[in-house]
Amino acid sequence: MLSRRRLLTAALLAPALSWASGTPVPQRLAVLDWGLAETILALGVTPAGVSAPDWYRKLIPTPALPKTVQDLGLLFQPNLETLYALKPDAIVITPQHALLKPALEKIAPILTLPAHGLSAFIDSTRRLGAALQRQTQAQSLLARLHQQIARARGYAQTLRQPVILATPVDALHLQLYTGGSLPGDVLAACGMRNGWPGGGGAEGSVLMELTRIATLDARLILLVAEDRRDAVARWRQSPLWQRLPLTSRYPIGLIEQPISDAGALVTAGRFADIFSQLIAEWRDA
Missing domain, CATH: 3.40.50.1980 (Nitrogenase molybdenum iron protein domain)
Structure with missing residues (x-):
């Protein structure tokens, strides 16, 4: 049986899969998860709105979230009026937002991505890279993480x-x-x-x-x-x-x-x- 470490290493090195091919690239994103907001920023895209952005800035100092990003309310209780006024091209959510999906779908197309644990974010990074046509940036992000983990693994041998x-x-x-x-x-x-x-x-x-x-x-x-x-x-x-x-x-x-x-x-x-x-x-x- 493969260890968790080997599975995660394999996920880092695996080639990206195409996703949402043929779908127009969304320009204005509303994001209801801080980890996914971090990922989108790391790919070089600034979301139009993020849930509880001040908490993001407190917990995740890098990549920085610009002050111009709209506050969408709480993570699992977004302000639907604010979301509607924002006119996003897509709303990025997690499976934990499933109960909100019917209401959110009336505002904009939904992008549901895993956002819990390392392997989930590796998957979401690739999928966002494809959806936003930022595959090169996604691969660079994955390659850098692989180097950082490999360096730590070398130290951990002692x-x-x-x-x-x-x-x-x-x-x-x-x-x-x-x-x-x-x-x-x-x-x-x-x-x-x-x-x-x-x-x-x-x-x-x-x-x-x-x-x-x-x-x-x-x-x-x-x-x-x-x-x-x-x-x-x-x-x-x-x-x-x-x-x-x-x-x-x-x-x-x-x-x-x-x-x-x-x-x-x-x-x-x-x-x-x-x-x-x-x-x-x-x-x-």
Whole structure:
């Protein structure tokens, strides 16, 4: 059976398939997913409108979303009047927007694309490249990601321990990323073993009490939002964190730059670069 890493590598290298051939190239796009918005921007196209654009800018700093992009409302509760007034050529959605599709189809043609996990975004990048006649840009984006992952995989060969990748929720709980999430998939593609032996939920993550995983012989990488940095610094100084093997046996890797699991392939490449840097620091420590 092929491993998740090999499947993802094969997907990166596979040739693009034609999609929506003969359909006019849409010029004005309304996008109801941040990862797909990231992808469209990375292909050199600026959407006419995006759901909750301020949240995109907070979570996904690159590629930058221009201020001129129209706010379409919430991700799963778009403002239909705003959408109608925007007069988009196409509305880009995910399968999770299925209940909205009948209403959206009355406004513009619908482009439904997968948007969860690394392999889904590889597929969506190719399909968007074909739909927008940006195949060259799509292939460049995929090739760059392949290079970033290959570089991280080279560093990961020196890593003996598995890795727990998590976001701290409070002093006693972590949100663990597993396969099916973008960070968890990139971790696997880079050749690192996930230190959590259990599975994750539909979103590729699981909420876990710290004491339940405290004895795992694994490296810990924490994805820390800007507004949580002071709290995490306090937790790391607490007797509990200094006593538990998971948080004290090895240096903790901290990801404090703005990055989110809501991104797509540009974000995946940033995760790979960060993993390379962290492993290099561990090796030199």
